[in-house]
Amino acid sequence: MTTPHPMKKQSGLSLVELMVALAISLVVVAAAIYAYLASREGQRSIERLSASRETGSFVLQTIGRELMNAGYYPANVLPIPPDATQQGMYDSYYPLQGATRVATDWENTAAGWPPTAYQTGVYGCDGGQFNSNDGTCPSAEDTKPDTLVVNYFTSDASVAPGTSKDCTGSFVGNDPSNAQRKLNKGTPPAAVDSALPPQLPLFVSNRYTLRDTKMFVDNNDLITKSLACSGNGQSYKGVIGVYQPLVAGVEDLQFTYGVYTAYDPTAAYNSLAPTRFYTATEVNGLTALNVRGHSLAGWQRVTAVRVCLLTRTLGGSTRIADSSGSTSTYKDCAGTEKNQPAGYQMARYEQVFGVRNALRLSY
Template sequence: MNKSSQSSLLYQSQRGLTIIELLVAMTISLVIVIAAAYMYLASRESQRAIDRSSSSRETSAYVMQMLGREIMNAGFYPAIALPIPPDATQRGMYDTYPPLPAEPRVVTDWQNPLTGWPPTAFQTGIFGCDGGKLDVQSSTCPAVDNTLADTIVINYFTSDTPAMERTTGRRFDCTGSDAGGDPSNAERKKNSGGAPPGTPHTATANNIPPQLPIFVSNRFSLSSIKMSVDQQDVNSKSLVCSGNGQSPHGVADATAYQPIISGLEDLQFSYGVYSTDATLVPGRYYTASEVGALPSVVINGLTLSAWQRVTAVRVCVLSRTAGGNTRIADKTSAPRTYLDCSDTAKNQPTGDTITRSVEVFGLRNNLKQYY
């Protein structure tokens, strides 16, 4: 082989990619990188959408469980003595809500007709307002605004001590304040004083029960808030609560309703009312305004108002995702819908997802009869 042939072979063995081959290779590599990046971003966005939707469902589940526990406490009064069967005037004096006053009235009685206590909102274990918050100063409902969430008022009594609340019990209201601070509990919460202690008691010891069960009232509704999502302000609504320990009756408080959990869109209540003594099954469910308009009915010789005959509460919660981009697979020609609390179909908002949860809770302290 001559030198010319050897040089040609050496040149061919050392030759690299041409500029065209290099550009083609770079283009293919770039396409692969872009496709991988797109798949990563799409996967991440899908996961974030799933996380937001899951978080929204967990929010509604948490709210429903909390409200359910509270509703099932409505109308509870710790029985400290058996009723006296022969004396009809004693019926309900010790074992039902609300406790009846003595005749003549004594200082520890909870009801005081001379001062108009209690107002209608606290005369029964359960009460409600349509489209607005209960005014904590007047204990009355506002004018109905159908664009606003409802308010539910849950009342009961407890014999728990303040010390017990550190581990268990219901002495503190939903804001964490001691319900003993309500003026109607001023005498009932006393449990000591003197040796032996006088009757009624004149002082309070935190480690022993009150001399008589004390009144607890929690009111739940929604308020508009702003929350931060991915470093951006997002308009949302929060479940809020006002308790009679933090905001006693008759006391004005601009911050009466404290936020508990955000990510909600609507909160509506309807109330199952029974009308005959044959059964405690509700005939139908009414709004709070409708319940207030129903006439009283005589049941087993007792005249009962509609609120006294509520044995079930239907709760509707609408939760809403925060941050958007939870419906990335939606088609423009086929928008998704949801049912609101009035069973009306509506289009899902852009980017977000609204989920409805509905449950019915029985008022176990109203599910009883006298025989």
């Protein structure tokens, strides 16, 4: 007789065990999510810091390249054949002293041209935006960014993109002061052939400052400042003096100018190295100095420009919390140490650029 097998007792998780396992799983998942979010936020913070550093480098490089052109006039320009007064000499900036003015000369003192701001390779405004319409600066305000004006003449052999374009991409031949100099067709030139280069180098003037810009970052509106420029090629658009933004995230922009204040005509060598760096207002107040028989004002003796700017990160949570009892700081362009603001980070960039800024009256 076969003995039946006894029924095995069913086994499984009790409700309590199931709840404990579920709670543990939720804790593990929550920890994983937190780690992921923290990692992602950390990566975004690094990316924003990197972008801010790139902004600082870009602004310095942009202004530095522009300052390399300050006061440039190409010396390889041939005389204009139909103009007898130009034979045997270069048509320089300015014309030879004592020479009778001709229509192609850029300078026209009888008409009050050019304004002081365009008579040197470098000019500037303290705490305000340069007015391109009348060539003047507003009253200085310490809380506002400065404006830098850089002037030179283009050596481009065509009207293609290059130095014949201002910082906004507009052809500088549109500036009324270049009306005669850009003519290149006929004898004497009386019209413009787009396939030919201008008959004479064209005047270029670019102005750099900051302007408020509204951005949309992380699903939020953000008001920041951008490096902005205006150029003399904008004339034909009727938007003279409008500063177009180039790159956002620049909080402050300050310029000081290295000027030499002594010159010894009996010395065998004068270095013309900057005595010190002055603000634009201080440069305007400097007395003239006789150099090689020429009376040179302060702006004509600028041989270096110091550029200082502050960048700020864009978007929230771009700064790691400070250590207990220690607050991160930064120095502004005045050298004042300040606490880093909550949620974003400020950084200071500074560089000194040597400038040509000669604009001699003759070669």
